[in-house]
Amino acid sequence: MMQAPKLIAGNWKMNGLAADLAEVSLLVDSLSKAAVNCRVALCPPSTLIARMAETADGSIVEIGGQDCSAEAKGAFTGDTSAAMLADAGATLVIVGHSERRQGHGEDDATVAAKAEAASKAGLAPIVCVGETLQQRETGQAVEVVRRQVMQSLPLALSGQSFAVAYEPVWAIGTGLTPTLAQIEEVHRAVRRAMIERLGLGVAVVPILYGGSVKPDNAAEILAVPEVGGALVGGASLKAADFLAIIRAA
Template sequence: MKQSVKLVAGNWKMNGLGASLTEVEVLRAALESEPAACRVALCPPATLIERMARAAAGSPIGVGGQDCRAETHGAFTGDVSAAMLRDAGATLVILGHSERRQGHGETDLLVSAKAEAALGAGLEPIVCVGETLQQREAGQAVDVVRSQIMASLPLVLAGRDFAVAYEPVWAIGTGLTPTLEQIEEVHRAVRAAMIERLGPGIAATPILYGGSVKPDNAAEILAVPEVGGALVGGASLRGADFLGIIRGA
């Protein structure tokens, strides 16, 4: 199936101080010397978004947030709205990551509301789905991600720029990775659910894989049918390691 240009996005999670922006300089220099075949983005903590956007200005590196509030403004101490992310220089935002779903009790309906808010602020949502180890062992992986797709993707996404990221919860930060066959099976199921939910017009929307993606396994994962990029955690913290993954695309 034809897909858009792959997207490789790095999720720094709760890592990074001002000094970490030297990694952006390393990545920028490499990509300007030898352009990537894919889109590239970094999603740092909110404290670094504006500084990273300045460091990446005019380069091929997009900058994103790691979450946003569904409401546009209000008495929500400690939260950040989609418009605030956009104002700081972000162009993308990760939504529904398993660490938010499990650690903060986020539901599919909340993720859907956040995706609408992101679109309203001019951000490109990256909506995450994925099963736990218990669900995988029970043979429920496909059913779980299908259910998440159907409830987490608002209908307003049809015809808009967005991505879905499949991240098996049990593979995030563990060093464990599904087989290539398992990745392909779930990505095909995600594609079918996306088309059922939003129509055939999203057939080129990228489906990223995330979960212990490293320079030494990126190329084979990114070559799997229906894998339209990667959502990278720890390996995105160092420019050289992240570049190795980007080159695999």
């Protein structure tokens, strides 16, 4: 079966002001002069989506949101609907990031509802799953991630564009990474669970690795079987670092 292009997605988290769009311009200029074999996306704070989409217009860089509401519209002060993200220029959205699960109490059902809302609005959700350090140390990593996949992917995603991102919670922003064997084990488990949940049609859906991906470890991680890209945090804020990861794909 043909392998889909890898997806390298940058998650800016709660970072970025208008001045930081200069880094996006630099990235766009650099990509225009380079042969790139992967998809590239940036997910800035919602305040920058429209301006970043304008900056990236005409380039290969796709723009995404970092979260969306499960609701289409209504009296939900402070929330942003998937349709609003699309209206601002987004084509993707991250849902279920560990910082939302851990810090905002989002469970699998909430993540599934958000993923379905995103897909209905024409956005491709990047559905995040991953275990805590305690779960890893007690041998529960594969089962925890399998359960999250089964419960966080709505059946409505069958035949639609989406991605799954495996991000071990204990590796995010810590500089720690699992071994390559651990990454492969979990990615294979994710693929099996995706197929069990949604059928063989998801055999080419990319499974991204996220968790302290940097220029100096990107190539070896991206070469691991079933790793279909990367969800990059801090290293996506600087064009030079992000470009090095893109080139590693």
